[in-house]
Amino acid sequence: MLDIGQTRGRAVRLNDEEQAMRAGEFGPATQWAIEHQIGVGRYLGAADFVPVSQAHIMADTESLGVAGVEWLEHWARLPEAQRRVRIPTITDPRGTDFAAAHRLKQQSWMLDLERRAIRAFEALGILMTDTCINYQTIMPPVRGEHVAYGDTGVVIYCNSVCGARSNFEGGPSALSAGLTGRTPRYGYHLDAHRRATLLVQVAATPRDLNDWGALGGIVGRLAGDYWQVPALVGIDRVPGSDEMKHFGAALASYGSVALFHMVGITPEAQRLDDVIPDGEIRTHDVAAHDIRAFQAAYAQQIDKVDLVVFSAPQLSLVEMRQLAGLLDGRRADIPLLAVTSPQVKPDADRMGLTARIEAAGGTVLSGMCFYQSYAREMAEANGWQRLATNSAKLTNIIGGYGYRPALLSMEACVAAACAGGRIGA
Amino acid sequence: MSRIFHAAAGMGAKVQAPALVAKDGFSARYDLDRIRGVFSRPQHKLAGENYVGRVLVLDAAKGGVATAWMLHDMKARGVVPAALVLNAINPIMVQGAALAGFTMISGFDQDITQAIPNGALVEVDPTAERPFIRIV
Numbered sequence: 001m002l003d004i005g006q007t008r009g010r011a012v013r014l015n016d017e018e019q020a021m022r023a024g025e026f027g028p029a030t031q032w033a034i035e036h037q038i039g040v041g042r043y044l045g046a047a048d049f050v051p052v053s054q055a056h057i058m059a060d061t062e063s064l065g066v067a068g069v070e071w072l073e074h075w076a077r078l079p080e081a082q083r084r085v086r087i088p089t090i091t092d093p094r095g096t097d098f099a100a101a102h103r104l105k106q107q108s109w110m111l112d113l114e115r116r117a118i119r120a121f122e123a124l125g126i127l128m129t130d131t132c133i134n135y136q137t138i139m140p141p142v143r144g145e146h147v148a149y150g151d152t153g154v155v156i157y158c159n160s161v162c163g164a165r166s167n168f169e170g171g172p173s174a175l176s177a178g179l180t181g182r183t184p185r186y187g188y189h190l191d192a193h194r195r196a197t198l199l200v201q202v203a204a205t206p207r208d209l210n211d212w213g214a215l216g217g218i219v220g221r222l223a224g225d226y227w228q229v230p231a232l233v234g235i236d237r238v239p240g241s242d243e244m245k246h247f248g249a250a251l252a253s254y255g256s257v258a259l260f261h262m263v264g265i266t267p268e269a270q271r272l273d274d275v276i277p278d279g280e281i282r283t284h285d286v287a288a289h290d291i292r293a294f295q296a297a298y299a300q301q302i303d304k305v306d307l308v309v310f311s312a313p314q315l316s317l318v319e320m321r322q323l324a325g326l327l328d329g330r331r332a333d334i335p336l337l338a339v340t341s342p343q344v345k346p347d348a349d350r351m352g353l354t355a356r357i358e359a360a361g362g363t364v365l366s367g368m369c370f371y372q373s374y375a376r377e378m379a380e381a382n383g384w385q386r387l388a389t390n391s392a393k394l395t396n397i398i399g400g401y402g403y404r405p406a407l408l409s410m411e412a413c414v415a416a417a418c419a420g421g422r423i424g425a
Numbered sequence: 426m427s428r429i430f431h432a433a434a435g436m437g438a439k440v441q442a443p444a445l446v447a448k449d450g451f452s453a454r455y456d457l458d459r460i461r462g463v464f465s466r467p468q469h470k471l472a473g474e475n476y477v478g479r480v481l482v483l484d485a486a487k488g489g490v491a492t493a494w495m496l497h498d499m500k501a502r503g504v505v506p507a508a509l510v511l512n513a514i515n516p517i518m519v520q521g522a523a524l525a526g527f528t529m530i531s532g533f534d535q536d537i538t539q540a541i542p543n544g545a546l547v548e549v550d551p552t553a554e555r556p557f558i559r560i561v
Contacts, residue, residue: 039523168489169516170493170520186516256452371454
């Protein structure tokens with residue numbers, strides 16, 4: 001039997017189980033979760049719910065604040081049967097690496113708040129994976145799998161490269177999906193929204209990861225908002241996972257975009273006709289000089305940086321190896337931070353990559369992300385202002401925290417770190 | 426004579442406050458110093474402007490997922506806009522507004538950032554049969 005949720009906008013149909021959740025039969029946490037989802041679904045025009053197989057929660061404490069942590073603790077105090085998530089639910093990076101927090105000059109209150117959040121999440125049955133590269137390290141979704149992921153880079157990669165189906169699920173909604181095992185069916189769960197809305201003709205396939213990020217940033221600006229789906233043509237080779245990662249993360253960051261197609265490469269766009277609807281579609285061209293100009297705009301008037309950061313997204317094992325190779329026999333004389341996941345870090349330790357990076361003066365951090373780790377307070381405590389990175393996503397975000405970023409290749413970042421921060425030395 | 430602009434959707438309570446308007450995007454993480462209550466991203470058209478207690482009238486939701494938590498925290502600390510009015514939303518803004526009990530409307534048949542003068546006193550009513558923003 002179906003019932004209609006109480007709506008002012010579009011109705012959200014509820015099945016028997018969803019009605020029971022709403023009536024409180026599964027406890028107050030699930031009751032709150034389904035109400036939250038009904039409200040979101042009503043606003044966004046969901047007709048009903050779709051079951052999801054996994055959830056991924058972004059919930060660093062700089063975002064949560066004290067109020068958010070207390071809110072989590074409220075649910076964590078419920079009896080166990082009323083507070084546990086019902087599908088595999090994992091976490092995005094935390095706001096610190098406890099083993100290295102003192103090196104970042106993070107304050108004790110930050111760590112205390114992180115510990116409280118972790119305890120609450122664990123009480124809810126959430127797996128503390130602390131990663132934004134779960135598609136490289138945990139369990140990539142398969143084509144057509146409905147999920148509720150909560151990191152824009154995770155969503156865009158899994159939608160586009162894997163062919164999975166997710167909207168951007170912020171922390172409260174991803175937690176709701178974990179508790180109810182479903183999410184409102186709108187946006188990228190629906191075939192109709194997965195067609196391209198703009199065509200981007202790329203004349204020069206990027207080479208380095210920062211170039212892929214720059215292309216993502218350019219396309220993101222062209223796209224403009226969440227409901228746009230760019231289709232790229234002209235990419236002349238199949239990009240690797242790290243290249244797709246940097247491209248997608250930047251596209252999602254600059255454009256709030258959740259899905260792209262690369263014709264002949266990504267699974268839903270084997271041919272242009274697969275994703276281009278009938279009729280007119282706006283078209284843009286991107287050339288090599290556009291990618292250079294995008295990066296040059298950030299580097300203008302910065303000839304020296306205070307630190308180098310490799311983060312956002314966390315580094316894969318392959319990126320860790322590249323970085324270790326670039327640092328062999330050299331010495332960084334400004335802070336060089338390499339941020340990876342708790343899944344990659346033990347392998348990097350075992351294979352000697354961590355030791356090689358740290359022998360050259362770098363710092364390997366695990367389970368956090370630079371911009372999610374009280375970046376403003378770290379800047380003030382360490383005297384950091386000018387930052388070099390090969391992540392276009394980080395470049396886009398970090399200005400709001402008071403930094404002046406330069407977007408460079410990994411090689412150029414390492415060279416700057418080993419030359420007292422001087423760019424192009 | 427007041428002018429009224431209807432939105433496609435809305436949530437939260439009716440509010441009245443001065444508008445802070447720009448043809449630019451919105452992300453709590455990317456754009457705001459949430460401690461001081463000002464726009465902090467240098468490239469943002471409202472850089473340096475205090476947003477507390479203002480009705481933000483902006484173009485499109487931008488950036489990542491953090492705003493879903495941040496609106497809740499901003500409201501708890503009292504460093505929060507009065508409402509958010511956007512041409513184009515993303516799910517994160519809706520999820521964040523739902524958690525925080527925050528006033529938001531979105532989706533207009535014209536560019537709302539061109540229709541509302543910066544500094545105008547406006548009323549935002551998501552509770553109406555057709556949610557709207559009105560210049561008082």
